[in-house]
Amino acid sequence: MKGTVGELGEFGLIRELTSRLTSTPAVKIGPGDDAAVVTAPDRRVVATTDILVEGRHFRRDWSTAYDVGRKAAAQNLADIAAMGAVPTAVLLGLVVPTDLPATWPIELMDGIRDECQVAGAAVVGGDVVRGDTITVAVTALGDLRNRSAVTRSGARPGDVVAVTGWLGWSAAGLAVLSRGFRSPRAFVEAHRRPEPPYHAGPAAAELGATAMTDVSDGLVADLGHIAAASGADIDLRSAAVDVPAQMTDIGTAVGVDPLHWVLTGGEDHAIVATFPPDVKLPARWRVIGSVTAPAGRTPQVTVDGAPWEKAGGWDHFGDDA
Numbered sequence: 200m201k202g203t204v205g206e207l208g209e210f211g212l213i214r215e216l217t218s219r220l221t222s223t224p225a226v227k228i229g230p231g232d233d234a235a236v237v238t239a240p241d242r243r244v245v246a247t248t249d250i251l252v253e254g255r256h257f258r259r260d261w262s263t264a265y266d267v268g269r270k271a272a273a274q275n276l277a278d279i280a281a282m283g284a285v286p287t288a289v290l291l292g293l294v295v296p297t298d299l300p301a302t303w304p305i306e307l308m309d310g311i312r313d314e315c316q317v318a319g320a321a322v323v324g325g326d327v328v329r330g331d332t333i334t335v336a337v338t339a340l341g342d343l344r345n346r347s348a349v350t351r352s353g354a355r356p357g358d359v360v361a362v363t364g365w366l367g368w369s370a371a372g373l374a375v376l377s378r379g380f381r382s383p384r385a386f387v388e389a390h391r392r393p394e395p396p397y398h399a400g401p402a403a404a405e406l407g408a409t410a411m412t413d414v415s416d417g418l419v420a421d422l423g424h425i426a427a428a429s430g431a432d433i434d435l436r437s438a439a440v441d442v443p444a445q446m447t448d449i450g451t452a453v454g455v456d457p458l459h460w461v462l463t464g465g466e467d468h469a470i471v472a473t474f475p476p477d478v479k480l481p482a483r484w485r486v487i488g489s490v491t492a493p494a495g496r497t498p499q500v501t502v503d504g505a506p507w508e509k510a511g512g513w514d515h516f517g518d519d520a
């Protein structure tokens with residue numbers, strides 16, 4: 200594909216984007232009409248939206264358009280999974296400048312389509328608008344398959360806290376990229392293309408999870424949302440949290456305690472959940488802490504009994520963002 204988005208025009212671009220999509224049996228009417236029609240076997244539809252903005256969430260010299268597409272889909276599909284639901288459909292709101300090479304949105308679409316396929320969903324529509332800053336706004340829908348939604352508010356004192364998926368890998372990759380390096384590859388790739396354990400969301404619901412979330416802003420920060428919504432404290436055992444040797448090596452090289460990445464790094468979209476104490480968890484879950492009765496007025500997350508640094512996570516309007 201030669202030329203720019205402007206040369207292709209709005210409807211030329213839409214044609215290019217939608218011609219690359221695949222469907223699923225849940226999609227009764229896909230892109231091309233005023234709206235899509237998706238079956239909702241459960242009748243309750245799980246819906247979520249998350250935005251990626253160039254310069255803030257991704258850089259074109261760090262990630263390909265395909266990577267950004269994978270990530271934009273992944274962060275939304277992870278939110279569906281974190282409710283205990285199975286993703287069904289995705290919509291893409293896209294803002295692009297007119298002089299952007301047309302290959303960029305096209306490869307983005309390929310990435311979104313492929314990540315949706317990993318999770319069993321399909322892209323069913325979207326919108327394209329001209330704007331100065333590339334903005335990728337994804338909306339995802341999901342199906343609870345007759346299970347109850349697992350919210351952030353159900354954690355109870357005595358529950359265990361368990362996690363599955365990667366923690367700190369994206370943050371370590373970001374640290375590498377922001378210092379001008381491109382390796383170790385595994386961490387840089389983890390930053391470019393997170394791999395949320397989608398299947399673990401519905402599986403956790405089936406295992407009786409009392410509260411659940413995906414880790415987008417950082418483990419301590421996201422567990423803070425569970426603590427606040429549940430009115431309980433959470434204590435993490437740092438020894439139970441895996442810090443890979445290679446991450447320690449990067450930490451030494453750049454002067455960062457790797458535990459900081461594991462506890463406060465977002466964007467890996469691991470799934471963290473609380474379960475009743477007698478739960479039998481499959482091996483992919485690691486028990487990393489416990490829920491306790493609230494000690495003070497504000498529910499707290501502690502690490503080995505003590506507060507971890509500041510809030511411990513990403514805040515778009517915070518000092519570090």
Ligand SMILES: Nc1ncnc2c1ncn2[C@@H]1O[C@H](COP(=O)(O)OP(=O)(O)OP(=O)(O)O)[C@@H](O)[C@H]1O
Nearest residue numbers: 247248249250274275278412413414415416465513
């Ligand atoms: N602009 C908004 N309008 C309405 N609701 C919002 C808005 N922004 C956030 N929310 C809601 O607030 C809650 C928390 O949002 P938040 O974005 O922190 O969750 P998340 O998507 O799981 O995290 P992350 O954005 O880090 O992936 C969600 O239920 C979200 O739908």
Ligand SMILES: Cc1ncc(C[n+]2csc(CCOP(=O)(O)O)c2C)c(N)n1
Nearest residue numbers: 249254255256257258415416465466513
């Ligand atoms: C270029 C660049 N600079 C910084 C970061 C780090 N970053 C951006 S958003 C976010 C948390 C989740 O955001 P949200 O709450 O919007 O899902 C993090 C850790 C990045 N990915 N790219």
Ligand SMILES: [Mg+2]
Nearest residue numbers: 248249250415
């Ligand atoms: Mg969000």
Ligand SMILES: [Mg+2]
Nearest residue numbers: 278281413415
């Ligand atoms: Mg989330």
Ligand SMILES: [Mg+2]
Nearest residue numbers: 249274278415
């Ligand atoms: Mg999210």
